[in-house]
Amino acid sequence: MTSIPLVDLVAQYESLKQEFDDALISVASSAAFIGGEQLRLFESEFAAYCGVESAVGVGNGTDALVVTLKALGIGAGDEVITVSHTFTATAEAIITVGALPVFVDIDDDTMLMDTSLIEGAITTQTKAIMPVHMNGQMCDMTHVREIADKHDLLVVEDAAQAHGAKWDGQDVGRLSDAATFSFYPAKNLGAFGDGGAVISRDPNIVARVRNLANHGRTTKYEHDRIGFNSRLDNIQASVLRVKLSRLADWNVLRRAHADRYSDALASANCQLPGIADEAVPVWHIYAVRVDGDREAIRAKMGEQGVSTGVHYPVPLHQQSAYADLGYAPGSLTMTEKVASSIISLPMFPELTDDQIDRVVAVLRSSIG
Ligand SMILES: *Cc1c(COP(=O)(O)O)cnc(C)c1O
Numbered sequence: 001m002t003s004i005p006l007v008d009l010v011a012q013y014e015s016l017k018q019e020f021d022d023a024l025i026s027v028a029s030s031a032a033f034i035g036g037e038q039l040r041l042f043e044s045e046f047a048a049y050c051g052v053e054s055a056v057g058v059g060n061g062t063d064a065l066v067v068t069l070k071a072l073g074i075g076a077g078d079e080v081i082t083v084s085h086t087f088t089a090t091a092e093a094i095i096t097v098g099a100l101p102v103f104v105d106i107d108d109d110t111m112l113m114d115t116s117l118i119e120g121a122i123t124t125q126t127k128a129i130m131p132v133h134m135n136g137q138m139c140d141m142t143h144v145r146e147i148a149d150k151h152d153l154l155v156v157e158d159a160a161q162a163h164g165a166k167w168d169g170q171d172v173g174r175l176s177d178a179a180t181f182s183f184y185p186a187k188n189l190g191a192f193g194d195g196g197a198v199i200s201r202d203p204n205i206v207a208r209v210r211n212l213a214n215h216g217r218t219t220k221y222e223h224d225r226i227g228f229n230s231r232l233d234n235i236q237a238s239v240l241r242v243k244l245s246r247l248a249d250w251n252v253l254r255r256a257h258a259d260r261y262s263d264a265l266a267s268a269n270c271q272l273p274g275i276a277d278e279a280v281p282v283w284h285i286y287a288v289r290v291d292g293d294r295e296a297i298r299a300k301m302g303e304q305g306v307s308t309g310v311h312y313p314v315p316l317h318q319q320s321a322y323a324d325l326g327y328a329p330g331s332l333t334m335t336e337k338v339a340s341s342i343i344s345l346p347m348f349p350e351l352t353d354d355q356i357d358r359v360v361a362v363l364r365s366s367i368g
Contacts (some may be wrong), residue, residue: 016242019242024238057231061184084335090130103207112131118147127154128154174201188254188282190283240298294310308346313339315336
């Protein structure tokens with residue numbers, strides 16, 4: 001029996017091979033690699049997909065955060081409230097611009113930022129809230145917006161895992177100052193390498209992001225700011241255009257797969273990912289929580305040909321890179337509990353019902 005991968009990028013390539021090959025060769029033969037037509041077209045198509053006027057392609061999802069924070073004037077002396085249950089890039093970007101990440105705990109059910117804890121974390125230094133739409137499910141953006149308005153704070157959404165997700169009928173980017181995306185290959189919309197984007201409804205923020213990501217350039221030879229070299233190239237843009245036209249369908253498939261998992265595992269001895277009534281997730285990751293020895297369960301599943309992942313096993317406040325922040329073990333109870341018990345099951349659009357049923361059977365028998 002063939003094994004079931006966590007993500008199957010080969011299946012995706014095979015399904016659209018001719019279009020990808022044509023797109024790649026077309027960019028190569030035009031020799032328009034940076035700042036060309038493919039980028040312009042992708043930016044406008046991605047903006048339309050997100051329901052905003054414009055999007056800026058950047059080098060990766062981490063740079064998208066860094067450039068956005070810079071564009072919003074966040075830097076030394078500022079605090080940004082975020083979560084520890086995320087990929088390191090979230091807090092890394094905050095520290096890169098000279099600001100301080102302040103972690104709040106997550107909700108037991110959704111595993112997302114517990115927005116009831118935000119106000120308790122606000123100080124005179126707080127400049128922004130950075131919710132992370134982990135696993136492809138949006139945080140309670142209505143509540144985040146309300147708190148931001150009350151305390152005059154900026155909001156940046158880390159939507160690296162949430163292209164196309166909704167909260168209470170609203171798209172990513174609607175209730176914030178800006179939202180950032182990653183096109184890392186395994187993300188719901190993935191390039192053939194690194195890539196990222198920033199969206200904002202504020203044209204001034206869009207203009208500043210565009211300027212900063214391209215050497216603070218105003219014209220070819222004039223620079224009004226110290227910026228970065230963080231651009232989305234045309235090879236990536238051309239690949240992303242092929243995939244963007246399928247993203248909505250792929251997200252529908254991911255939702256169907258998540259429903260099949262949730263139905264089949266309803267009576268199993270594991271905790272299913274909770275979904276807020278207002279949320280329409282896009283299931284970048286489908287993570288269940290198990291009791292007992294997580295690594296032993298994963299090993300048993302692996303032996304039976306089912307690959308799993310953990311996103312993420314060590315929360316940021318317990319990583320040595322963030323030791324200086326001074327969070328003691330046990331300081332973020334729910335984050336630590338979730339990080340030690342989650343298992344990401346295979347999730348990608350091309351997953352078949354038979355594969356899902358096999359994952360379910362293998363998980364059930366491995367839990368014991
Ligand atoms: C992937 C990811 C990033 C970083 O994106 P890169 O494109 O890998 O730089 C940031 N935040 C979260 C939550 C992510 O999952």
